[in-house]
Amino acid sequence: xxxxxxxxxxxxxxxxxxxxxxxxxxxxxxxxxxxxxxxxxxxxxxxxxxxxxxxxxxxxxxxxxxxxxxxxxxxxxxxxxxxxxxxxxxxxxxxxxxxxxxxxxxxxxxxxxxxxxxxxxxxxxxxxxxxxxxxxxxxxxxxxxxxxxxxxxxxxxxxxxxxxxxxxxxxxxxxxxxxxxxxxxxxxxxxxxxxxxxxxxxxxxxxxxxxxxxxxxxxxxxxxxxxxxxxxxxxxxxxxxxxxxxxxxxxxxxxxxxxxxxxxxxxxxxxxxxxxxxxxxxxxxxxxxxxxxxxxxxxxxxxxxxxxxxxxx
Ligand SMILES: Cc1ncc(C[n+]2csc(CCOP(=O)(O)OP(=O)(O)O)c2C)c(N)n1
Ligand SMILES: [Mg+2]
Numbered sequence: 673x674x675x676x677x678x679x680x681x682x683x684x685x686x687x688x689x690x691x692x693x694x695x696x697x698x699x700x701x702x703x704x705x706x707x708x709x710x711x712x713x714x715x716x717x718x719x720x721x722x723x724x725x726x727x728x729x730x731x732x733x734x735x736x737x738x739x740x741x742x743x744x745x746x747x748x749x750x751x752x753x754x755x756x757x758x759x760x761x762x763x764x765x766x767x768x769x770x771x772x773x774x775x776x777x778x779x780x781x782x783x784x785x786x787x788x789x790x791x792x793x794x795x796x797x798x799x800x801x802x803x804x805x806x807x808x809x810x811x812x813x814x815x816x817x818x819x820x821x822x823x824x825x826x827x828x829x830x831x832x833x834x835x836x837x838x839x840x841x842x843x844x845x846x847x848x849x850x851x852x853x854x855x856x857x858x859x860x861x862x863x864x865x866x867x868x869x870x871x872x873x874x875x876x877x878x879x880x881x882x883x884x885x886x887x888x889x890x891x892x893x894x895x896x897x898x899x900x901x902x903x904x905x906x907x908x909x910x911x912x913x914x915x916x917x918x919x920x921x922x923x924x925x926x927x928x929x930x931x932x933x934x935x936x937x938x939x940x941x942x943x944x945x946x947x948x949x950x951x952x953x954x955x956x957x958x959x960x961x962x963x964x965x966x967x968x969x970x971x972x973x974x975x976x977x978x979x980x981x982x983x984x985x
Contacts, residue, residue: 720753861886
């Protein structure tokens with residue numbers, strides 16, 4: 673055995689900067705994603721964390737799961753606080769108060785904190801060009817406060833504030849396209865990721881923090897509690913989101929699109945929807961409507977990828 677051990681490549685950091693023992697629900701995809709992201713970040717990072725599940729489960733006073741410097745911000749201003757941290761570090765170097773060592777500034781927020789209430793602060797930080805990485809952990813609702821819909825909740829999902837019933841299918845709007853909004857700021861790096869594809873996720877986090885200027889990563893985080901799915905299916909459901917084209921994995925580097933996981937033949941969206949209680953009420957007709965929308969969105973994404981390939985050649 674030992675003879676072979678020397679040939680085993682070191683694929684991931686052993687160190688856990690997001691320590692076990694926190695209070696996340698069983699099967700929490702968001703906790704898994706944070707853990708993977710931290711492995712890619714290394715030790716020289718400062719985390720700026722908006723209020724949301726990750727803050728609630730990992731930092732009940734006097735405990736913390738964070739083994740990195742961590743600052744809690746309000747729901748609406750993670751990107752503004754990260755901007756201040758980044759500018760402050762630069763000023764200290766300029767004044768000779770600290771050595772010019774790279775410190776990675778990383779803002780983390782949920783989908784509510786990103787696509788709704790924190791959008792203005794995020795847009796400002798991206799536009800000003802701060803050198804930081806912003807990660808949105810998207811569990812598709814305001815989960816820690818009781819599964820309320822956000823603008824990232826998908827069409828047809830039942831939530832406590834958009835409940836499915838006789839008069840409604842649940843969420844009646846289509847999911848806001850946050851990566852496209854981030855990309856519209858013309859920043860050097862935008863990506864989507866999912867902890868069901870850990871190496872893809874970690875490579876993107878590494879790329880995002882190493883890119884000078886702002887970077888944005890949108891991570892789909894399966895939430896068994898809010899999605900009403902079996903906790904042991906978290907990784908499977910994340911894979912199905914990608915395999916059905918509902919959540920494609922891609923990156924946009926300096927405006928050029930690339931699919932990092934290409935799915936030549938998409939699976940039917942039904943395979944993804946049927947495992948989740950939040951979609952259980954949907955009629956055949958509604959499932960078809962979702963399928964048609966996914967087909968169109970995926971084709972549009974493929975067009976952007978093809979166009980970027982042409983520009984490269
Ligand atoms: C201004 C303001 N409004 C409401 C709240 C209550 N609140 C705290 S976290 C949260 C939901 C967070 O949702 P999201 O950002 O998606 O993170 P998740 O809990 O799903 O991880 C809400 C409504 C607050 N803290 N501040
Ligand atoms: Mg959320």
